Amino acid sequence: MTIKVRFFASLREQQPEGLDQIEADGVQTVAQVWERATASALMPDNVLCSVNLEHRDRDEPVSDGDEVAFFPPVTGG
Amino acid sequence: MAIQLHETPFDPAQQLAQFEASQPAGSVGATASFVGTMRNHNEGDSVEAMTLEHYPGMTEKQLEDVIEDARRQWDIIDALIVHRVGDILPGQPIVLTAVCSAHRAAAFDACRFLMEALKSRATFWKKETLAGGETRWVEKNTPGH
Numbered sequence: 001m002t003i004k005v006r007f008f009a010s011l012r013e014q015q016p017e018g019l020d021q022i023e024a025d026g027v028q029t030v031a032q033v034w035e036r037a038t039a040s041a042l043m044p045d046n047v048l049c050s051v052n053l054e055h056r057d058r059d060e061p062v063s064d065g066d067e068v069a070f071f072p073p074v075t076g077g
Numbered sequence: 078m079a080i081q082l083h084e085t086p087f088d089p090a091q092q093l094a095q096f097e098a099s100q101p102a103g104s105v106g107a108t109a110s111f112v113g114t115m116r117n118h119n120e121g122d123s124v125e126a127m128t129l130e131h132y133p134g135m136t137e138k139q140l141e142d143v144i145e146d147a148r149r150q151w152d153i154i155d156a157l158i159v160h161r162v163g164d165i166l167p168g169q170p171i172v173l174t175a176v177c178s179a180h181r182a183a184a185f186d187a188c189r190f191l192m193e194a195l196k197s198r199a200t201f202w203k204k205e206t207l208a209g210g211e212t213r214w215v216e217k218n219t220p221g222h
Contacts, residue, residue: 009130009202010214053135055198069132075215076129076160076201077113077172077192 001025001064005037008071011047024062031058033068046073078148078156080140082131084163089173096157096175105154109184110175111192117167119215123208127165132200136160139199147176147190151183158191160201193221 003024007015019037027036030049034041049056050069062068079096081087089112097108117124144156159173174191178184196218203215 006132008132008200009204050132050135050200053132053138069135071132071200072202072214073217074196074198074200075203075218076131076199077196077218 001027003027003033003062003064004067005033006067006069008069010072011070015041024064028061029058030056030060030062030068033062034058034070043070044072047071048073078141078144079158080137080144081157081159082137082162083159084161086165086169087159087161087173089159089170092157092159092173093175096155097177100155100177104179105177106179107181107184108175108177109181109188110173111188112170113172113192114170115165115167119205122205124167124205125208126167126206128204128206129160129162129165129171130202130204131162136200140195143191143194143198146194147187150190151176151178151187153178153183153187156187156191158195160195160199162201196221 001024003022005020005022015038022036027033034043048071049058051060051066093110115127140158147156154177157175161171174188176184176187204212206212
């Protein structure tokens with residue numbers, strides 16, 4: 001199965017080698033997507049996650065074709 | 078209801094005038110609005126410029142969800158969120174929220190809600206350029222209450 005992965009803001013800069021798509025056989029959760037996409041880099045405590053454009057927790061299950069994103073706390077407005 | 082993301086500066090007064098003019102004649106008894114502008118200082122440092130990054134697709138969806146949440150909580154006629162992305166200079170507007178309703182309480186309360194909700198949920202990230210040329214990501218928003 002394939003998962004599209006996106007990093008934003010400071011995380012994108014910290015993960016220049018981060019994969020934008022992973023072959024995710026055996027990957028079941030958002031946290032495992034992070035591990036696969038970052039070569040098991042430690043995920044900072046304040047990292048937020050989304051699945052298919054909705055905020056989700058790290059233990060959210062993922063499915064083939066999902067878009068999973070990682071980003072720091074939002075600072076708009 | 079409408080959301081807009083602008084990559085270039087926008088005029089809040091013009092946006093608000095268009096918003097008010099688009100409402101059914103005579104239906105609106107109150108319009109509340111908020112404009113956030115970029116400061117030239119933050120956390121004790123002079124700030125010369127800022128770049129606002131967003132997550133295309135998710136950001137728009139979050140803003141639409143914020144307006145829908147406001148609609149569920151207050152009896153409002155219409156709502157507007159306009160937000161900048163890209164490169165911004167001090168003094169330029171970052172965000173405009175506006176709500177119109179029959180009576181003022183709903184307009185005031187829903188307008189405040191739009192701002193606080195978008196600041197906590199919508200996927201925007203600010204990167205500041207300081208006076209010396211150094212850049213840094215803003216780590217968190219200031220509390221609104």
